[in-house]
Structure formats: C-alpha cells, structure tokens
Amino acid sequence: MKADRRSRDCLPGVFGQAKSSRVPSGQRTRDTRSMHRVPRSFLPDIRAPRQFHWIQRSRQQGNRLFVLLFSDILALAGAWFCARSLNRFFSPLPSELVWWKWLGLPSLFWVFVLVTVLVFVYGGLYNPGRSSQDYLKTTKLISLVYLSSLVLGYFYDPKLDPPRSLFFSAWFASIVFILAFRLVATLIIGQMKTEKGKVPVFLIAPAVKVRKLVRILEQRYRYRVVGVALANHANSAVTLRAIAESGAVEVLADDIPNTDLASRLYWHLRRSGIVLRLLPSSREILYRRGRPEVVAGLPTLRVETPLLSGWDYRCKRILDFVGAFVGLILLSPLFLVVAILIQISSPGPVFFRQERIGLQGKPFPMWKFRTMVVDAPQLQARLEACNESADGVLFKMKNDPRIIRFGHFLRKTSIDELPQLFNVLLGQMSLVGPRPLPARDVERFDRWHHIRHQVLPGITGLWQISGRSDLDDFNDVVRLDLYYIDNWSLNMDLDILVETVRIVLFGKGAY
Numbered sequence: 272m273k274a275d276r277r278s279r280d281c282l283p284g285v286f287g288q289a290k291s292s293r294v295p296s297g298q299r300t301r302d303t304r305s306m307h308r309v310p311r312s313f314l315p316d317i318r319a320p321r322q323f324h325w326i327q328r329s330r331q332q333g334n335r336l337f338v339l340l341f342s343d344i345l346a347l348a349g350a351w352f353c354a355r356s357l358n359r360f361f362s363p364l365p366s367e368l369v370w371w372k373w374l375g376l377p378s379l380f381w382v383f384v385l386v387t388v389l390v391f392v393y394g395g396l397y398n399p400g401r402s403s404q405d406y407l408k409t410t411k412l413i414s415l416v417y418l419s420s421l422v423l424g425y426f427y428d429p430k431l432d433p434p435r436s437l438f439f440s441a442w443f444a445s446i447v448f449i450l451a452f453r454l455v456a457t458l459i460i461g462q463m464k465t466e467k468g469k470v471p472v473f474l475i476a477p478a479v480k481v482r483k484l485v486r487i488l489e490q491r492y493r494y495r496v497v498g499v500a501l502a503n504h505a506n507s508a509v510t511l512r513a514i515a516e517s518g519a520v521e522v523l524a525d526d527i528p529n530t531d532l533a534s535r536l537y538w539h540l541r542r543s544g545i546v547l548r549l550l551p552s553s554r555e556i557l558y559r560r561g562r563p564e565v566v567a568g569l570p571t572l573r574v575e576t577p578l579l580s581g582w583d584y585r586c587k588r589i590l591d592f593v594g595a596f597v598g599l600i601l602l603s604p605l606f607l608v609v610a611i612l613i614q615i616s617s618p619g620p621v622f623f624r625q626e627r628i629g630l631q632g633k634p635f636p637m638w639k640f641r642t643m644v645v646d647a648p649q650l651q652a653r654l655e656a657c658n659e660s661a662d663g664v665l666f667k668m669k670n671d672p673r674i675i676r677f678g679h680f681l682r683k684t685s686i687d688e689l690p691q692l693f694n695v696l697l698g699q700m701s702l703v704g705p706r707p708l709p710a711r712d713v714e715r716f717d718r719w720h721h722i723r724h725q726v727l728p729g730i731t732g733l734w735q736i737s738g739r740s741d742l743d744d745f746n747d748v749v750r751l752d753l754y755y756i757d758n759w760s761l762n763m764d765l766d767i768l769v770e771t772v773r774i775v776l777f778g779k780g781a782y
Contacts, residue, residue: 334460335460336397338460339396339456339460340397342449342455343387343391343449343452344384346445346448346449346453348380349444349448350441350448351380351444353440353444357436357440383416383420386416387412390412390416391409394408396409396412406761406762406765407760407761407762408762409449409450410450413442413446417438417441421438457769470493470495470520471517471521472521473497473513473517473522474496474498474522474525475502475524476501476502477502477525477526478501480525488523497519498514498517502525502527505527505536511539514543514545515543519545520545521546521547522540522546522547523550524536524547524549527549586761587701587761587764590761590764591702592695595692595693595695598689599693605689606689606690609686609689613640613641613642616675616678619641619644622639622640622690623638623639623641624637625648626710627708627728628707628708628709628710628713628724629700629724629727629728630726630727634710635694635699637691637694637700638691638694639690639691640681640686640689642679642682643671643674643675644675651673654668654671684775685735685775688730688731691730692730695730699727700727700728700729701727701730702730702731702768703729703730703732703755703763703767703768704726704727704728704732705728705729705734705755706734706735720749722753722756723749723752725756732751732755732767733752733755734751734752735771736767736770736774737751
C-alpha cells in the first residue's frame with residue numbers, strides 16, 4: 272500500500288486524479304458505475320472505417336515509406352548494375368527484352384522494380400511496426416519475383432532464352448543488396464524517429480515495478496512515458512480515459528493479474544488504433560508457443576517444444592562464421608588503434624582472458640580488450656561490498672576504480688567485446704545469444720537460471736538491447752534470455768544485431 276501511495280504522488284496519468292479521500296454514498300454509486308463505463312472514443316464498431324484514418328497514417332508513415340522505397344529501388348539498381356557488369360562480355364541482356372532505357376537502365380528493370388514493390392506491398396514489408404525488418408520474408412518474396420519472371424518469360428516467348436548467369440547473378444545480388452540496404456534504412460528510420468520526437472507510451476504495471484520501467488523507457492532515446500496506471504486497474508474506465516487523453520500511441524503492460532483482464536484491455540484499445548505491448552512473464556512462457564486447437568469440444572492450447580537444430584542451426588552458424596570473419600577483417604585497423612590506447616593507459620597485456628560458462632555449462636576462455644588494471648580479478652574480492660546489483664548475482668559498479676583511463680570509453684561503446692569474434696570463429700560463442708558469465712556469477716544461480724546454458728552464448732542479446740546495465744534484477748535478464756531461446760529465428764538475430772549497433776552508437780546503459 273505504501274508503494275501504491277508513493278507511485279500515485281510522483282507519477283503522471285491516472286494517479287494524478289486519485290487523491291480524493293471520502294466520497295458521499297450517492298456519489299460513490301455513480302463513480303462505481305462509471306468505473307465500468309467505456310470511454311466514448313472506444314465505442315464505435317471496430318469494423319467500421321475511420322474517417323481520414325488513411326490520411327493520418329500516410330502523414331505519420333510518409334518519411335518511413337519514402338526511405339524504404341528509395342532503399343529498395345537503389346538496392347535493385349545496384350544489383351542490376353553488378354549483374355550486368357559481371358555478364359557484359361559473355362551473356363548480355365537480349366535485345367528483345369530492351370524496349371527503352373531510362374537512367375541507363377533497361378525497361379525490363381523498371382517493370383521488375385514495379386512488380387517487386389507491389390509484391391512487397393502485398394507481403395506487408397512496408398507496413399508499420401517491425402514487418403519491414405522481416406528479412407526471411409524479404410528473401411522469399413524476392414525469390415518469388417525472380418522465379419515468377421522466369422515462368423512468365425517462357426510463356427511470353429518460348430524461344431526466348433535469357434542468360435542463366437545474368438539471371439542467377441541478378442537474383443543473388445538483389446537479395447544481398449536489398450537486405451543490406453534495408454539494414455541501413457532501419458538505422459536511418461530509427462534516427463529520424465529520434466530527431467522527430469519520442470514515442471508517447473502509457474505504462475501499466477504493478478506499483479513495485481513502475482519506477483524501474485519508467486526509468487528504463489525514458490533512458491532510451493525512443494520513448495516518453497505520458498501516463499501510468501496500476502496493473503490491477505488496467506481495464507477500469509479511469510485508466511481507459513487516461514489513455515485516450517494522454518495522446519499515447521502505445522500501451523506497455525507488465526504483470527497484469529490475469530489473462531481475462533489483459534484480453535479486455537486489448538479489445539478496448541483495438542478500436543483506437545493504440546498498440547498494446549505485453550511484457551512476457553515467467554507464467555506466460557507456455558502461452559507464447561501455444562497453438563489453438565479444439566479437443567473434445569474444448570478450446571485448448573497445444574504447446575510446441577521447438578528445438579534449435581537441423582537447418583536452423585546450420586543457417587545460424589553460417590551467419591556467425593561469415594559475420595565474425597568479415598568483421599575481423601574490417602575491424603583490424605581499429606584493433607591496432609585500441610591496442611595502442613591500452614598500452615598508453617596501462618602497462619600490461621592488450622587482451623584480457625577470462626573463463627566463462629558456455630553451452631551446457633562447460634567453461635571456455637573468453638577474450639576481451641583489457642579495460643582494467645592487471646590485478647582486477649584479485650581486487651574484486653575487496654569490492655564485493657560495493658556491488659550495486661540488487662540481487663548480488665552479477666557484479667556491477669558504476670564507478671569501478673579498477674578501470675583504466677580509456678577503459679570507460681571502450682566499455683561504453685562495447686569496443687572491448689570485439690575480440691569475442693575470435694570465440695565466434697572457434698564455435699565457442701555466437702553473434703547473438705545469452706551473455707556468458709563468470710563462474711563467480713553462475714555459482715549464485717537459481718536452478719531455473721541454468722536453462723540459458725542450453726544454447727551457445729552470444730556477444731549481444733536481448734539483455735544488451737533492453738537496458739544493459741540498467742537491468743538490476745537478474746531474474747529479468749534470464750526471462751529475456753528464455754524469451755530469446757523460445758522465440759529464436761534468424762530474423763530475430765538480425766533485428767538484435769541492428770538494434771545493438773544503434774544502442775552502441777548512443778552508449779546507453781553500459782559502464
């Protein structure tokens with residue numbers, strides 16, 4: 272109850288209207304009735320078209336759509352120029368397929384661009400949200416366009432034999448260029464959102480979690496908390512009215528007491544177009560994999576038990592190996608500069624080698640750039656009393672005296688983690704996965720924490736892009752790791768890598 276009062280006094284939104292003490296009985300009856308009354312803005316039939324909604328959406332998404340369209344067209348042009356250069360001498364494009372040219376590109380290219388854009392529109396790759404970052408769907412749709420063009424070309428003129436080398440090189444180049452350009456476009460769109468303004472978010476959470484979630488959201492460049500309500504009042508008329516009046520475009524809900532309450536909140540918000548985001552909790556882990564099935568006339572959820580194996584694992588390993596190999600080549604000049612800075616700051620080795628606990632609980636040597644004094648592990652025992660971690664599992668100090676002169680910069684930008692690319696090449700780590708921890712931390716694990724050791728550890732993960740050092744409860748860290756394991760996909764890995772780049776550039780949450 273004390274936490275409830277403190278939250279009401281200090282936070283915006285619903286609590287700002289909840290300070291009255293005694294209420295006459297007649298007034299209480301009317302207020303009780305109004306608690307269940309749905310705000311007028313949520314009442315119309317959800318299937319009815321909203322007036323001028325498409326105009327509002329076009330204004331909100333115009334810049335984003337332009338960046339994605341320009342990125343796709345530029346990527347296709349680059350892919351075609353690349354394919355034409357490779358095939359100019361031994362298999363040029365047949366003259367029958369060149370009706371006219373514009374900007375140095377044949378008419379067939381512009382027809383192909385139009386078809387590709389239409390297929391992307393139909394596939395939802397320009398829709399709001401994270402659909403534009405569905406890289407596997409993007410690859411499938413590009414392949415669909417190329418294979419369809421091959422079939423249609425045969426029906427157009429059976430005697431027409433387009434150069435196979437030109438076709439396959441353009442196909443492969445289009446996939447590579449579009450995925451690469453979309454990764455860059457995602458960073459640009461994120462920066463545009465930052466400059467335009469933060470996303471207004473209404474927070475619904477238990478009183479004990481409100482302050483922590485507000486701090487995490489407001490420390491991120493993208494979000495601004497415009498109101499707060501307690502989780503057990505999620506569906507009250509007061510909360511719904513506060514959401515409607517706050518101007519929020521998203522509602523973030525954590526630990527709503529029961530599924531029925533969350534479901535009713537969803538139906539109230541659906542008509543308004545406000546996005547509802549539910550933070551996963553430990554009791555929801557089975558529902559996430561549930562597939563609705565009717566058994567003996569009863570609605571049930573069939574819980575799948577997915578395994579990261581077979582082709583999924585091979586694709587992830589290929590991504591890890593190629594990414595680490597290319598990264599080491601491109602970053603080799605940076606490695607030299609960092610080595611010089613470390614030697615200037617503190618005498619001793621450039622690299623720091625520490626035993627970490629990896630796959631299936633097996634220890635392995637993990638490499639980092641040294642950011643602390645040489646005897647840092649021995650000094651940690653004296654500093655345990657200064658540990659700022661709430662539960663004591665992890666060791667954290669914001670102003671750690673062991674850090675050398677350039678160490679804070681290397682840690683803030685995560686440059687100190689780059690030598691782990693060698694661990695990735697050796698198969699001891701992945702680019703994305705749960706962070707491997709020292710034996711000192713693992714010894715303090717609860718039994719369920721060890722589930723995170725069922726997959727390869729990673730250089731980055733959901734923990735790193737969800738607050739990094741700002742998360743002071745290790746249970747929250749493990750929940751993020753389990754969510755990653757349970758919902759893994761190549762697309763999620765690429766999303767996390769892109770988000771990591773953005774977080775590192777702003778240096779949020781690391782010390």
